[in-house]
Amino acid sequence: MRSLKISIQEQDFSIDDECAVMRAGHKDIGALATFTGLVRELDDENSSQQSVSSLYLEHYPGMTEKNLQEIAEEADLRWPILDIVIIHRIGELKVSEQIVFVGVSSMHREAAFAACAFIMDFLKTKAAFWKKSITENQERWVEAKNSDAKATEKWAETKHKR
Amino acid sequence: MATVHYFASIREKLGLSTEQLELPSQVDTVNALVALLIEQHGSSWEEVLKKSSVLVAVNQSVVSFTSPVTNGDEVAFFPPVTGG
Numbered sequence: 001m002r003s004l005k006i007s008i009q010e011q012d013f014s015i016d017d018e019c020a021v022m023r024a025g026h027k028d029i030g031a032l033a034t035f036t037g038l039v040r041e042l043d044d045e046n047s048s049q050q051s052v053s054s055l056y057l058e059h060y061p062g063m064t065e066k067n068l069q070e071i072a073e074e075a076d077l078r079w080p081i082l083d084i085v086i087i088h089r090i091g092e093l094k095v096s097e098q099i100v101f102v103g104v105s106s107m108h109r110e111a112a113f114a115a116c117a118f119i120m121d122f123l124k125t126k127a128a129f130w131k132k133s134i135t136e137n138q139e140r141w142v143e144a145k146n147s148d149a150k151a152t153e154k155w156a157e158t159k160h161k162r
Numbered sequence: 163m164a165t166v167h168y169f170a171s172i173r174e175k176l177g178l179s180t181e182q183l184e185l186p187s188q189v190d191t192v193n194a195l196v197a198l199l200i201e202q203h204g205s206s207w208e209e210v211l212k213k214s215s216v217l218v219a220v221n222q223s224v225v226s227f228t229s230p231v232t233n234g235d236e237v238a239f240f241p242p243v244t245g246g
Contacts, residue, residue: 037246057245058170060238063222088245100246120246128219129245130170141171144242 001076003083006068008059010091013101022083022105029082029105033112035120037100039093043133044145050135055142057090057099060128064088067127075104075118078159079111086119088129118155125152164233166199169240175210176203185233192218192227195237215242 007013015036023029041051072084085103093099102119106112123129131142163182173179189198200207210216217224219238220231231237 059245060167060169060219060222060240063219063238066222124246125243127245128169128240128243130241131244132170141174141241142244144244 001072001081001084004069004072005083005085005087006065006072007087008061008064008090009087010089012089012098013087015098015101018085018087018101018103022085022103026082026105028107030107031109031112032103032105033109033116034101034103035116036098037120039095039097039099041095043135043142050137052095052133052135054092054094054134055099056092056132056134056139057088058130058132059088059090064128068123071119071122071126074122075115078118079106079115081106081111081115084115084119086123088123088127090129092134121148121151121155124148164195164231165236166195167236167238169238171241172210172216172239176207185231190230190232192220192225192229192231192237195231196227211239216240217242 015034019032019034022032039055043052068086072086075081075084082105085101087101089099102116104112104115104119125148133140133142164185165180165182167180168176168178185195189195196211199211217240218227219225220229221236
């Protein structure tokens with residue numbers, strides 16, 4: 001891996017700006033895969049009830065950065081990656097706002113697509129972030145989902161070191 | 163002194179985000195630390211910290227409740243993570 005940027009921040013980010021920085025001066029990039037997570041109005045566990053008005057995101061300063069660093073390093077062991085950018089916002093985020101960005105560049109698309117999905121799956125189950133869902137008249141800490149744990153587990157089966 | 167952090171729903175239920183305490187020599191595992199915290203703060207802490215889903219990190223690495231702790235360590239209790 002040539003470069004790794006990890007940022008945990010309150011302020012919003014620009015997908016265009018992040019991609020422009022990743023591309024600048026690098027003629028070897030053939031593929032740039034990105035993922036952006038947004039605050040969704042309907043809560044899976046609670047869809048019959050009220051719409052979500054915002055989320056509150058909390059992290060463990062120091063440990064969360066370490067978790068993300070380890071996830072990126074594990075992705076780098078599996079695929080020929082050039083650059084990785086991971087941005088995660090914290091604090092109160094309204095519906096439709098951006099929560100998380102993962103960008104992975106590589107020479108070819110397979111590595112970029114796979115590493116981007118891998119990083120998101122591990123971020124959801126291994127990085128120290130907690131999310132509270134806020135509706136007009138209640139606040140509720142979001143429960144960890146079994147489907148997320150399964151998504152992380154499936155990578156153990158497909159472990160192929162490059 | 164050990165530093166203990168509480169996050170998310172655990173922080174809210176306990177009404178505390180961080181504290182520092184001197185560990186007596188017999189408090190040498192996470193389980194013993196949990197017993198000490200319950201003794202100091204009262205039995206209302208028991209149902210929060212003894213819930214099976216609670217995770218613990220010592221010096222910013224997730225460990226088991228039988229792992230060692232000592233003065234100078236940074237310990238954190240938190241629920242399963244839900245970022246992204």
